[in-house]
Amino acid sequence: MSGMDMLSQAEQRELQGRMEKKQMKDFMNMYSNLVQRCFNDCVTDFTSKSLLGKEEGCVMRCVDKFLKSSERLGERFQEQNAAMAQQGGMGVGR
Amino acid sequence: MAEPPKPDALPSGGQYEAPKPPPKQNPVFRMMGLPNFRFKLPSRNWLIFLTITGGWTAAVLYDKREKKKVQKKWCDLVAHIAQEPLPVNQLRRKLTVFLSAPPGDGISPSRTYFKEYVKPVLVAAAMDYDVIEGRKEGDVRYGTAEQIRRLRRKKGEKALAQEKKEEEEEMDAERAIDMIRDKMNVGPEPGVRGDLVLGRHTWKEYIRGLHEGWLGPVDEPEAPPSEAEPTPSPIHPPTEARTDDPAATTENPEPEKKIEEEKEKKKPSPPPAYISTDKYSSASSSPNTPSTLEPSQPIYQQHLLGFLKTPQRIYNFLNRRHLADQIGRDTAAIVLANYRPYNQSSTFSSTAASEDLDAVPVATKAPELDASASNSTSSSQGWEQQSVLELEEPHWHKSIHKPRKEGDDSEQIWLNDAVIDPRIGERMRRFELTAEEEERARRIAIGAEKTRAIPVQDLRSEKVKLGNFDEA
Numbered sequence: 001m002s003g004m005d006m007l008s009q010a011e012q013r014e015l016q017g018r019m020e021k022k023q024m025k026d027f028m029n030m031y032s033n034l035v036q037r038c039f040n041d042c043v044t045d046f047t048s049k050s051l052l053g054k055e056e057g058c059v060m061r062c063v064d065k066f067l068k069s070s071e072r073l074g075e076r077f078q079e080q081n082a083a084m085a086q087q088g089g090m091g092v093g094r
Numbered sequence: 095m096a097e098p099p100k101p102d103a104l105p106s107g108g109q110y111e112a113p114k115p116p117p118k119q120n121p122v123f124r125m126m127g128l129p130n131f132r133f134k135l136p137s138r139n140w141l142i143f144l145t146i147t148g149g150w151t152a153a154v155l156y157d158k159r160e161k162k163k164v165q166k167k168w169c170d171l172v173a174h175i176a177q178e179p180l181p182v183n184q185l186r187r188k189l190t191v192f193l194s195a196p197p198g199d200g201i202s203p204s205r206t207y208f209k210e211y212v213k214p215v216l217v218a219a220a221m222d223y224d225v226i227e228g229r230k231e232g233d234v235r236y237g238t239a240e241q242i243r244r245l246r247r248k249k250g251e252k253a254l255a256q257e258k259k260e261e262e263e264e265m266d267a268e269r270a271i272d273m274i275r276d277k278m279n280v281g282p283e284p285g286v287r288g289d290l291v292l293g294r295h296t297w298k299e300y301i302r303g304l305h306e307g308w309l310g311p312v313d314e315p316e317a318p319p320s321e322a323e324p325t326p327s328p329i330h331p332p333t334e335a336r337t338d339d340p341a342a343t344t345e346n347p348e349p350e351k352k353i354e355e356e357k358e359k360k361k362p363s364p365p366p367a368y369i370s371t372d373k374y375s376s377a378s379s380s381p382n383t384p385s386t387l388e389p390s391q392p393i394y395q396q397h398l399l400g401f402l403k404t405p406q407r408i409y410n411f412l413n414r415r416h417l418a419d420q421i422g423r424d425t426a427a428i429v430l431a432n433y434r435p436y437n438q439s440s441t442f443s444s445t446a447a448s449e450d451l452d453a454v455p456v457a458t459k460a461p462e463l464d465a466s467a468s469n470s471t472s473s474s475q476g477w478e479q480q481s482v483l484e485l486e487e488p489h490w491h492k493s494i495h496k497p498r499k500e501g502d503d504s505e506q507i508w509l510n511d512a513v514i515d516p517r518i519g520e521r522m523r524r525f526e527l528t529a530e531e532e533e534r535a536r537r538i539a540i541g542a543e544k545t546r547a548i549p550v551q552d553l554r555s556e557k558v559k560l561g562n563f564d565e566a
Contacts, residue, residue, distance in 0.1 A: 044556045047563045058553055071182045075280055082274045083267035 030070065038062035153412050160415040165211075167539045168422030169218035171531065172429045174546035176220035183280045186222045189428065190289045190388075192238070194228035194296040196397040197508060198491025201229055203397060208292060211418055212393065215425040223290070231507060234296050235303040236364035242307025248272075249382045287388050288428050288525065293395035294483040295490070301479060301512045302367070302505075304387070308518055309377040310369030367505060374515040389433040389523035392482045393424050399491045426535070427527040436522050437478040477514045479522060 007015065042058035043051070051059070123130060135141065180186060193208060195201040216223060226241070228234035275281070291297045369377055396417055398407050410417075427433075494508060527535075537543040 041554045044553060045559045047559050047561045054553070068182050075183075075278060078278070079271045079274045082270045086267055086270040 034063060034066050037066065157412050157415055161418045163539070164415055164419045165214050165422055167535055168215050168419075168426045170538050170545035170547070171426050171535050172215060172219040174548075175429060176218065177547055180283065183278065184283045185280065186220065187283045187285055188287055189216070189221055189223040190241075190287070191223050191225045192228075192234050192289065192291045192296050192300050193225055194234045194293060194299060195230070196293060196395065196490075197295055197494045198399055199397065201227060204292060204395065207395060207397075211421040212290065212292070212425050215422055215429060219429040221429055228296070228299065230364065232299065232364040232367075232504060234299040235306065235367065235507060238300055238303025239307040239310070239368065242304070243312050246307075246312050246380055246382055286431055286433070288431070289388050289390040290425070290428060291390060291392045293397070294392070294486040295508050296395075297392045297483055298507050298510075298512050300390070301514065302371075302507050304522075305371075305374060305513070305515055305518050306367050306369055308383050309374055309379050309515060310367070312380075314365070314368060370505075371510075371513040374513065379517050383517075383521070385521065386523055387518070387521045389428075389431075389525050391424055391428045391525040393421055394483055395486065397486075398489055423527055423532075423535075424525070426531070427525040430527070430531060431525070432528045432531065433523045433525045436519065436524050477519050478524070479514055479519060480512045 038059050042062055043055050045052055045055065120130075136144070191208065191212075193201065193204045195204060226234060226237040228237065289300070291300050394417075396410060398410065490508070498506075534543060538545065
């Protein structure tokens with residue numbers, strides 16, 4: 001990042017700390033989204049306390065797909081980010 | 095008092111009869127309690143009207159239903175591909191679709207044609223595609239050639255020493271995306287991609303673009319200075335074998351000067367080809383030319399214009415199911431990736447011989463056929479690529495045969511024959527459905543076989559069950 005060298009050491013450390021906190025928050029957000037979605041969609045039979053076979057299978061697949069899809073989306077997002085930065089950079093430089 | 099109607103009032107020869115009593119009621123009706131009504135046909139005029147309307151409606155609805163069935167058949171054949179898992183760092187197979195405005199018309203007919211006939215099968219198989227569109231005659235040719243040249247530049251064929259710096263700094267969005275993908279190790283799915291070409295006009299431009307891209311120079315040749323003869327010595331040191339001058343100019347000095355002036359005012363779009371057809375054999379092909387090019391599939395495009403052709407167009411409209419069947423078959427061949435080399439045979443060989451090759455999905459046979467005793471003695475060998483979709487040409491609009499405007503020296507790709515260089519022609523492959531898949535499609539159509547896709551079970555549609563039946 002080009003802006004890093006303009007900050008002092010203390011500021012850099014503070015920035016790092018804040019970024020970590022943000023990442024943690026994002027991660028917890030994702031986790032709660034995942035749990036909510038998978039529970040709402042997969043578990044429908046409340047006549048028994050334990051998970052039925054199909055519910056268990058559904059939950060496993062749900063988690064799997066959620067993580068994979070968020071990874072894929074992250075990749076596409078990164079690409080688009082770079083493309084936009086590229087175009088934006090060219091626009092500014094002109 | 096009025097007299098009772100005289101018998102004389104009746105037409106001569108008519109006898110006076112008492113009014114008939116209503117005919118005996120059908121005892122069935124009387125038992126059911128229905129009133130006594132007679133079945134009567136409507137009048138003659140109504141009959142004519144209902145026949146025509148009913149007949150037309152029935153024809154249209156039947157054709158629509160059959161077309162849907164046929165498309166569903168081809169979609170079912172390929173639906174299992176959409177459910178195959180894909181690792182996170184792989185991109186789905188990406189086709190390149192070449193669309194071009196038919197002669198005499200705009201690009202909308204081509205787009206709706208693609209969306210109606212080709213896209214359902216691609217969507218059923220979850221195929222990604224990239225479109226190269228063309229509005230004027232040379233657009234697709236330019237787009238194809240430019241893509242190939244970009245690929246060559248990426249692989250390292252640098253154009254000129256002077257422009258090197260500019261080249262490296264030139265980054266556009268596509269390059270940025272490519273760089274990120276390289277870093278993250280995201281790559282396309284293993285397997286062949288493919289080219290889908292819609293219509294013979296697009297096909298000719300595609301072939302021209304292929305040759306221009308692989309056989310021509312990587313960067314734009316210099317426009318010749320306004321002198322009569324083209325200078326045989328190249329202006330810059332050639333990195334590839336360069337041609338003397340681009341295709342747009344001819345030997346005449348006057349049109350040259352005019353074009354020169356016009357070019358200074360406004361660049362001709364699409365830009366002229368970087369290599370002309372007669373220079374093919376002298377040009378050296380790029381060292382990056384793959385041993386087999388991406389397989390291609392020409393698809394028939396039905397496009398009729400003209401008021402007097404209305405009966406033909408009505409007939410086509412009532413028979414769209416056959417078109418959907420043919421196009422569905424071609425597109426399924428692309429999706430299932432069944433391809434074979436093009437046949438390089440004399441013009442006398444029958445197409446029956448080419449069907450023999452269909453049984454082998456990835457044919458490694460030599461392309462030569464021994465179908466006919468004597469090869470054609472014409473100077474150009476008969477390539478299959480040249481005769482594909484030939485039936486479309488008579489249907490083209492007559493406006494393209496009109497004499498061209500003065501000074502319009504752009505290349506006539508549609509009216510000229512396609513010129514094929516053996517080096518490129520040998521490397522082309524064609525998608526064609528194997529006999530086994532055809533059989534399977536036939537069985538799906540009659541219901542003997544189901545699609546290989548697994549039906550999706552959605553637990554969200556299940557009702558929530560509450561209660562305490564089981565304390566386990």
